[in-house]
Amino acid sequence: MKSSSFFFFLFFFLLLLSLSPPSSSIAEAKTHLLKWEIKYAFKSPDCFTKLVITINGLSPGPTITATQGDTIVVVVTNLLETENTAIHWHGIRQIGTPWSDGTGGVTQCPIQPGDTFVYKFVVDRPGTYMYHAHYGMQRSAGLHGMIRVMVPQETKEPFDYDYDRSIVVNDWWHKSAQEQAAGLAALNFGWVGEPQSLLINGRGKFINCSLAGANSNVCNISNPECSPAVITMIPGKIYRLRIISVSSLSAFNLELEGHNMTIVEADGSYVNPVAVKNLNIYSGESYSVLIKADQDPSRNYWVALNVVSRKPGTPTGTAILNYFSNHPSKSPPTRPPIGPSWNDVLYRFNQSLAIRSHPNYIEPPPRTSDRVIIFLNTQNKINGYVKWAVNNVSFTLPDTPYLIALKEKLTHVFSQKPAPETYDYKSYDIGIVQPNPNATTSNSLYKLDYGSTVDIILQNANTLNVNNSETHPWHLHGHDFWVVGYGLGKFDPESDPKRYNLVDPIKKNTVPLHPYGWTALRFRADNPGVWAFHCHVEAHFFMGMGVVFETGVEKVGRLPESILGCGKSKKHTSYP
Amino acid sequence: MKSSSFFFFLFFFLLLLSLSPPSSSIAEAKTHLLKWEIKYAFKSPDCFTKLVITINGLSPGPTITATQGDTIVVVVTNLLETENTAIHWHGIRQIGTPWSDGTGGVTQCPIQPGDTFVYKFVVDRPGTYMYHAHYGMQRSAGLHGMIRVMVPQETKEPFDYDYDRSIVVNDWWHKSAQEQAAGLAALNFGWVGEPQSLLINGRGKFINCSLAGANSNVCNISNPECSPAVITMIPGKIYRLRIISVSSLSAFNLELEGHNMTIVEADGSYVNPVAVKNLNIYSGESYSVLIKADQDPSRNYWVALNVVSRKPGTPTGTAILNYFSNHPSKSPPTRPPIGPSWNDVLYRFNQSLAIRSHPNYIEPPPRTSDRVIIFLNTQNKINGYVKWAVNNVSFTLPDTPYLIALKEKLTHVFSQKPAPETYDYKSYDIGIVQPNPNATTSNSLYKLDYGSTVDIILQNANTLNVNNSETHPWHLHGHDFWVVGYGLGKFDPESDPKRYNLVDPIKKNTVPLHPYGWTALRFRADNPGVWAFHCHVEAHFFMGMGVVFETGVEKVGRLPESILGCGKSKKHTSYP
Missing domain, CATH: 2.60.40.420 (Cupredoxins -  blue copper proteins)
Structure with a gap:
């Protein structure tokens, strides 16, 4: 390992010299050392308890936050008993480090149980990205999370905001990834069906909880693990919401009840600002939107996640847009938005067309x-x-x-x-x-x-x-x-x-x-x-x-x- | 591989020369080439459908039948999507081939998905053995089967019988091996509980089938996969039953209603014959017993598998002892034997004491x-x-x-x-x-x-x-x-x-x-x-x-x- 460490060091030093835009930031470029243990755990993201692949006990995994030019070192130990794994850093181009792309079968052999593997790469561009398993169907088992790359302090972005928040959206099944995969691979094709729940920041609500099992160990609607995600806003402030979809299957429409949003970033690129009532987001995409907390501060609002493109078989996923100082769990007095018609292709098509580069970038x-x-x-x-x-x-x-x-x-x-x-x-x-x-x-x-x-x-x-x-x-x-x-x-x-x-x-x-x-x-x-x-x-x-x-x-x-x-x-x- | 093939050839040739007792059998020693694909499939062994690890689509896997001195070559291809595996040949001593013992972490690295691994070994002694996964808790997921090693034709065994039949017993859970393992490994210890069913030759009956799921896809009592195992006997004939337990947890008592049995083989050794009403068999043990079809030929009888040593939480597992020419599915007019008291340690202890070597061997x-x-x-x-x-x-x-x-x-x-x-x-x-x-x-x-x-x-x-x-x-x-x-x-x-x-x-x-x-x-x-x-x-x-x-x-x-x-x-x- 000695010689490869030296190699890494030399390589990244040269990379930092060549990529970090303002020369002053070179001195500040940091190395973030993260130690991750990949392990199965029983979790109840939508109140239904099932086996989930966790990172340090979490699903979604820990958010990686770094500044442009920083080096990320993730020391991954596979504590799954019989399964290998590999983690892809989605949106990170891995310039000079193609072996750190984390794509099982393409860029690396998978990490075997008990083994520790080191991913090392530079986050060369600011923006919102994600990571997730890229091996079998382990992403759908919960191995995913967000990467936030900040601009250096002296760099100005083409928009202003007061606070920065994260939204991770995905769809969720009660069948295991093994069951899903075995069905897909069988001659007698077995389709797992539409997701049981939609999750926002790893939390959802399975509506048939009481039917799910004989006892509350299987599904318990009062489990704090499945209390809704809350995004608290101070009235009058502007929020940047970084949104990623790690969805397995579903295309989503995300709506913040009563609040228009302005799309300002897509997959790390600045967008010529587009004001929208709701955002269509597809698996693997990331966006930043700005919203202003300019509505009635005496109540809370819904964050509503709806399936589009497929005929929805899953209820709207919800979270709480909480106006400070209302109680975070105070239910909005309204019904959650149901989003656009699921089969309105033109609506989604037109939003895709509207996402163009910011003129200055x-x-x-x-x-x-x-x-x-x-x-x-x-x-x-x-x-x-x-x-x-x-x-x-x-x-x-x-x-x-x-x-x-x-x-x-x-x-x-x-x-x-x-x-x-x-x-x-x-x-x-x-x-x-x-x-x-x-x-x-x-x-x-x-x-x-x-x-x-x-x-x-x-x-x-x-x-x-x-x-x-x-x-x-x-x-x-x-x-x-x-x-x-x-x-x-x-x-x-x-x-x-x-x-x-x-x-x-x-x-x-x-x-x-x-x-x-x-x-x-x-x-x-x-x-x-x-x-x-x-x-x-x-x-x-x-x-x-x-x-x-x-x-x-x-x-x-x-x-x-x-x-x-x-x-x-x-x-x-x-x-x- | 060229040089190692030569090595294998030379090695086994020498081994055969040294081990096969009657010199005439050397010429007859065969090599059995088996090609096995390890894959998940949905199976309903006890009418409840769950994911099972299969060999060539089967669980229990195919019985290996060979003659003393033969060489077994098993070409194992791992078609699990994300899991490694390893297969142990339980009871085969692997003299000269310790690397073929198939014990993950002890004698080999596990077989990775997509890989093919060749086990090659000589079955040097006659008797009844078994094979099963020896990696994580994959044995309980269904990866197991029987090995039958026959004496050479000219060799006489110390007992006579007309026909030879197999009985594989085990216990069965509806939770996956991953779920079981994750519970055992958790700080908040999670125990899967007593098995849902006991299986004889991979068949059982989950008694709460109708409660198990909303629809018959999950549990269907009329699924032919879970029709009871049948052992057909011709009146008057003597049967050798080769019995192995691949149980995950349970100690068993096996009773053949109305028929005493004589224990004649244990783990490949000839036993000084012991007549018993029923047989205690522990996970990993193998026995041969003789029974004579000397009861009322107008009816069928129960094969009854009962849990001992732990307080039973699982109904008796049953199969049909079918007197030809009754219909194999004709239910016996009696209740299945309930075996000895589960906590009668002395009963089991005494049977253990009674198993001694046949005097001639x-x-x-x-x-x-x-x-x-x-x-x-x-x-x-x-x-x-x-x-x-x-x-x-x-x-x-x-x-x-x-x-x-x-x-x-x-x-x-x-x-x-x-x-x-x-x-x-x-x-x-x-x-x-x-x-x-x-x-x-x-x-x-x-x-x-x-x-x-x-x-x-x-x-x-x-x-x-x-x-x-x-x-x-x-x-x-x-x-x-x-x-x-x-x-x-x-x-x-x-x-x-x-x-x-x-x-x-x-x-x-x-x-x-x-x-x-x-x-x-x-x-x-x-x-x-x-x-x-x-x-x-x-x-x-x-x-x-x-x-x-x-x-x-x-x-x-x-x-x-x-x-x-x-x-x-x-x-x-x-x-x-």
């Missing part, structure tokens, strides 16, 4: 791209198993992580068959169930020329069910992309690129693909490594909805030994 | 031993956590398996503090709750001189509850032991050894320690390797009730690379 995209890849998003069957696929290829993870395989030149680890660049867009009817939904599986990857500009067009289509197309929030590891266009219907490679927004597109790491629509992204493949790009719906990625990009892997430094130890790297011995 | 034990180790069995507290311990030391597994650590001379892997040889038997009162139940944890081991004779005295005591002492079935890996004595009360090192049975003691690998009693074992430490010796109650071993013996590890051949890859052996690179 525009980073103009390249005018042209070097390569265009079109990804048709479909639900398929493979040998009778239900799968998701892009271009009729359902993704599978190799046993040996790509980063290791490529750097250490291990062969026969993944398919060398080229992955498809497009689909037959001239004849394909996105509005109907595919006449032949059969697909193939593959673990081949897309090799992107280092430094090249790549356009990705995500094309949605009908699922295996008539008149059904789902929302897919796609997340790119290791890079942000410019969101250059959204459309409804089928993307036309001739005409649609002419309408791309190359003026003020927002840079994000996660973007929705709306039902029957398309989303166009542009990014520069300038971060050496191997990077997953996938639908952030946990079940969809689990069932094959993703791809892997490799770029400039020859520029990646010597891999830490600690990421080795599975598949062909189990016996790999290049580190004497 | 006596292998006399050494007259004296080189070392005597006394193991006081207690329930303890460590920093508030409930634990089990021997001599007030609660066992923990190191991250790096002992066999690897010792062979590869990895240091600081486990404690070098000597493990205690005895307890303060002069002053200790086994009949009361310990005034100071505090214990320590340790992963130190017992080094036994190679070839030496060791006496082990297991001494039972009161648990943390007043007037309570449990039954602990202790299982030794890699060796059989002679059962030289049982006693009730406190073992006296002066007088009790004088009453040891050195004439016709049975050789076993698993033996009960009765409440408030003692059990004395003698064995020759003649199998080079590292071997667990532990209580076979899964929760008890999980909570620290075990030790590890090392002997002659310097004689162990080069380890297969495939067992490496965890703890300090993750980075171990002695295999270029």
Whole structure:
């Protein structure tokens, strides 16, 4: 470990020199040493007691708070009895540290029970991010939390606020991640169904609590663990709410009753402020919104979380917007907002269009791209198993992580068959169930020329069910992309690129693909490594909805030994 | 793998030459190649549907049938999504193949998801054995099955029978192994409670099925998966029933209504035949009994499985003893036998005493031993956590398996503090709750001189509850032991050894320690390797009730690379 420590030190020192914008902050850049124990515990987030994967006893895990340029060192000890794990730092590009991306099967071997693994990376940009398990379906078991990266004290942000608060939203099932995964993987496909509850900051309320079990050990509505989350506001003050969705499945609409909000940040980029009544947020997205405590201070208001895009089978998730000095648990005299109609695609589509870069922070995209890849998003069957696929290829993870395989030149680890660049867009009817939904599986990857500009067009289509197309929030590891266009219907490679927004597109790491629509992204493949790009719906990625990009892997430094130890790297011995 | 294959070949060839008794059988010795996929599946063994770990879709897994001297090759692919595994071949001594013992943390690193691991070993003795997961609490999740080793055709056994049948008994919970383990490991100790059902050949009946869930997907009494097991007999014929208990917790009494049985085999040793009304069988034990189909052939009879030693909270498990040509599902007109009183220790004690070697197969034990180790069995507290311990030391597994650590001379892997040889038997009162139940944890081991004779005295005591002492079935890996004595009360090192049975003691690998009693074992430490010796109650071993013996590890051949890859052996690179 001695030599790798030195390497880390040297590397991060150089990185800090090159990245930290104001030179004065170099001296202040801190290293945050976090010690995390990953362990199962019985928790009652929605009053129903079940096994949850916790970090130091918590789910959501502890919020990581740091300042731009700081180094985060997370010493993760896996105290699960039989399960491995891996943690992804979602939105952190891991420039120079691709082995710290935490993507099981892509950038590292998983952390075995009893083992301690060290993640070390620089948070080079301010903004709101998240972390979560990226192994099996462990994210849905509760292993997730928020990352808040502050600007250095002397740096001004393009908006003002008095206080800064966090909102973590997700959906919650009473079945275990193992049960969910086993159902999805079975020939006799078993779907866990809509979530039992929606959680705000890890708290919700299961409405059928009294039916759930014979005794109050199983579900107890008075358990303090499931008392509603409270956001207290001082009248007249302005609050920045940092919101992340670690949702497994659901697309959400978040409404703060009686308060408009102004979207000012998306995935770490400053947004040209947009005032909205409510916010659509998709799994893997993060936003900052400003709200002013300018309503009747004698009462409390609802924070309301509603499912959109799927027909809701779950009651509104609620928290309390508490005007000081009302009692935090004082129920608002009103009913919680029910949000927009769940199937109002246009409403969500238009909000997506409205998220553009703040004029003072525009980073103009390249005018042209070097390569265009079109990804048709479909639900398929493979040998009778239900799968998701892009271009009729359902993704599978190799046993040996790509980063290791490529750097250490291990062969026969993944398919060398080229992955498809497009689909037959001239004849394909996105509005109907595919006449032949059969697909193939593959673990081949897309090799992107280092430094090249790549356009990705995500094309949605009908699922295996008539008149059904789902929302897919796609997340790119290791890079942000410019969101250059959204459309409804089928993307036309001739005409649609002419309408791309190359003026003020927002840079994000996660973007929705709306039902029957398309989303166009542009990014520069300038971060050496191997990077997953996938639908952030946990079940969809689990069932094959993703791809892997490799770029400039020859520029990646010597891999830490600690990421080795599975598949062909189990016996790999290049580190004497 | 080339060189290790050659090594295996050479090794087993030599082994076969040396071990197979009749020279004619050498030519006939077969290799059985088994391909197993380990996977979660939803199963309804007692009509309640839950996630079960299956082998090729089955739980219990496929029965391994082979002839003495055959080689078994089991190619295990772990298709669990996030969990590792390891499989122990219980009763197989693994002479020359200690790395195939399948004990996670002792003889191998666990098999990671997606990996394939090859177990290869010779079944050198005829008899009835079993296999099961030996990692976390996966045995209780359903990963277990029977091994039947036949005598070569020309070899005569000391009893006659017409047909040979299998009975696998165990207890069954609706909570997952993860839930059980998390409760046991929690500061706020959570006990899963008594089993919901008792299973015979993987089938039982949950009596509260209709209360279990809102719909018949959760529990359906007409599910064919939970129709009772049937053992069909032709009137007048003699049946050999091979019985194994893979119970997690419960001690059992098995009764075949209206039929006495004659015990003829115990853990692979021939027994001086004992006729019994019913058989007490403890977790990890195997027996063969003979029964004659000599009752009223116009009706069926019950096979009844009852809990003993713990106050039963679970209804009798039943199967059908079906007289041909009655319909197999024809219910017997009687009530199932309820077995002996659950707390009749003397009844069970006397049956233990009655199990002695068949006179024609006596292998006399050494007259004296080189070392005597006394193991006081207690329930303890460590920093508030409930634990089990021997001599007030609660066992923990190191991250790096002992066999690897010792062979590869990895240091600081486990404690070098000597493990205690005895307890303060002069002053200790086994009949009361310990005034100071505090214990320590340790992963130190017992080094036994190679070839030496060791006496082990297991001494039972009161648990943390007043007037309570449990039954602990202790299982030794890699060796059989002679059962030289049982006693009730406190073992006296002066007088009790004088009453040891050195004439016709049975050789076993698993033996009960009765409440408030003692059990004395003698064995020759003649199998080079590292071997667990532990209580076979899964929760008890999980909570620290075990030790590890090392002997002659310097004689162990080069380890297969495939067992490496965890703890300090993750980075171990002695295999270029």
